[in-house]
Amino acid sequence: MDKRQLQHHKKILLKKREELLESIKRNPFREEGLEARKGDLADLSDRNSNNVINIHLKETEAKLIRAIDEALLRLENGKYGICTTCGKEISRARLEAVPWTRLCISCKEKQYK
Ligand SMILES: [Zn+2]
Structure with a gap:
């Protein structure tokens, strides 16, 4: 892969990483949840399903950021x-x-078999 192509991908990766960090910061649930449940984060049983979805989103975003860091x-x-x-x-x-x-792509496909 030539240098220009690498630069191109680097730019995309950095931009995506920024977007993910922004969306994590922007999501109000994060602050709210931490405020309301100080010291009691292990208890997830009374969270409504929306919050559960938000948690999953955060996990996905965090995973993606890690994948981007590795790619960089x-x-x-x-x-x-x-x-x-x-x-x-x-x-x-x-x-x-x-x-x-x-x-x-072929290794990715094998992974799911
Ligand atoms: Zn492969």
Whole structure:
């Protein structure tokens, strides 16, 4: 992958990361929930389903940020765009669609079998 392409993906990754951080910050449930339930975060039983959905969203966002961080690290190490399982290059179309992916399409498919 040439330098220009790497820069292109880096920009996308950084932007997406910022968006995710913003959306986590913006979500009022976070403050509210922490305020109302100080010291009692383990008890989730009386949360309504909306809050449960929010928790799941946060988990997904946090996971995505971690995946983006890893992708940025691979970018720095010159390993970006290479499948971490089989070592082959990940197709460009796939990187455009999911720039933080670490698996090529065939390894990804195997994962779900
Ligand atoms: Zn692979």
